[in-house]
Amino acid sequence: MQGFKDVPRTVWLLAAGVFVNAVVSFTFVFVFLYLTGPRGLGTAQAGLVTGIGGIGLVAGNFTGGWYGDRFGHRRVLLAASTLGGLALMAFPLLPTPLLYAALPLAQYASGVVRAANSALVAVTVPEGARRQAFAVVRCVSNGGFTLGPPLGALVATGLSYDWLFVGDGLGTLFFALWTARVVPARGASRTPAAAADGGRDRDRGRGLWGELRARPAVLVLLGAILVTDLVYRQQYSAFPVFLADHGLDARAFGLVIALNGGVILLLELPAAVALRERPALPVIGTGLVLVGAGYAALLLGAGIASAVAMMVLLSLGEILYKTTATAYVADQAPEHAIGRFQSLYAGVSVSGVVLGPPLGGALYAAAPGLLWPLCAGLAAGAGGALFWVWARQARQAARGDVRGDARHAARPAHETGSRPRAVAG
Known part of the structure; x- marks a missing residue:
């Protein structure tokens, strides 16, 4: 603890x-x-x-x-x-x-x-x-x-x-x-309204889109999460159909899905502590790549072993990217727009609930052999985009270039001297 x-x-x-x-x-x-x-x-x-x-x-x-x-x-x-x-x-x-x-x-x-x-x-x-x-x-x-x-x-x-x-x-x-x-x-101390007092003029002149443009890494992150959530949600739609088509019934699907909760309960908190000082973007990127690797495991066959491997990799990726991405967006948000930044992330992170089943189902019906390689490639590409942004930030920092979102990079509490802000009703 x-x-x-x-x-x-x-x-x-x-x-x-x-x-x-x-x-x-x-x-x-x-x-x-x-x-x-x-x-x-x-x-x-x-x-x-x-x-x-x-x-x-x-x-x-x-x-x-x-x-x-x-x-x-x-x-x-x-x-x-x-x-x-x-x-x-x-x-x-x-x-x-x-x-x-x-x-x-x-x-x-x-x-x-x-x-x-x-x-x-x-x-x-x-x-x-x-x-x-x-x-x-x-x-x-x-x-x-x-x-x-x-x-x-x-x-x-x-x-x-x-x-x-x-x-x-x-x-x-x-x-x-x-x-x-x-x-x-x-x-x-400060409430959201009070916090906005110092930034209200900024907010009028530079709205939410302006704040996002000043933080290009957040924009790339939101795009990466959008793509990955479309992939992630296939476990609830096309994946059980895939198992049924290969002779595995609902009991097998239930067992595999239960692994997700078990892995998260076992490893989420230790992972958060172990990685708390690590830069956020490569941690998130690694998580997205693991999600892609999970779907790539299905290319090895349609047995229970590949299904279990898929779910374990997917769960490990979820542990790395979901918590870290939520915190990263909060750390990057200006005081007067914390809720809006969280809403953007929250909405993008569940977009696959609506978009995933029809898109995945249509592709699986038309070309079942294409869905899992595409899922693997999309998630890996999303993770690669975050690694690219991280490398770009590192190059800027090495040159002493503090343009864009580098100015807003969050630091650990022991460096900033931050203390919990009061919650407004």
Whole structure:
């Protein structure tokens, strides 16, 4: 735990709420079965409803941080959690046509909560400790999601699918109450609005796009994550079809997917501590290359061994890139736009939920032998782009050139003397 001494107590308490909420967030696993079962929708109709819900999730991720920069990340998280919880609890009472609106609303609220939660961590934790803080939150979230599906299956079969939504809604409302309890509404120092006072004139003259252009490494990172997430999400769409086509049933897929949570729970926190002083971009780039290597493993054959190798490599890559990239974007963000930067990253990092299945499915149907080499090449290329940016920054630093994003490079907390900033309500 020595490596986590700089993670504030507020983050540990917030992570406890994230864990409970993740355990009962099982409706996303069973929603398709709910729609085609108790609700009696056809496969095409259920796919349309869930697809619209996925768009809501991505939109919520893209906008949650914008709201937080304007109204306060804590307030936005509380409002979105309350709205999402009530929407989920109302599901069993709604007529089927209203689900076309209710599911996107609940998913939108979930996306806003995700972005607001990341922004809360970013403004609470000093530079130099953000990787460890995000690793804590991600680890407990993955632990909750590992426990959730088996518990949800027991609820659905022992009670009914309706109770899944009630339980998920109650868990989301609990998260709102817990956050209100453990995250201070006001601090003695700066709030997002106050932090913007010194940069408001800058913000008018140089908006979000201007801030991003001043940090070209962040732009390259966002593009690399967009490409990689399209690849990463194939594990939930084309990959199970690939296994089934080669004689491996749903039990094999479930076993392989379970490895992801196990590897993350075992290695995420130690990796965050061991790599906390390493430059971010090569760590992220290595993670993206490992994701590509995971899909390349499927070229060795379609047996259980290659599937396990694929998932282990994919999980190792996820450990390296997801936490580090989230922290890097937070470290690069200006004070008045931390939420917007987090929203951009959050939205890009789930874009594959909407884009991955149709693109991967279409390619697999047309040319099944091409999908995995393309996935491997895209992820490796995305990682290579980050290594190129890192090498370019190193050359600039050697020349004493501090143009662009080099001026905004984050330093460890022991160098900057940073302390946790107060969280605004």
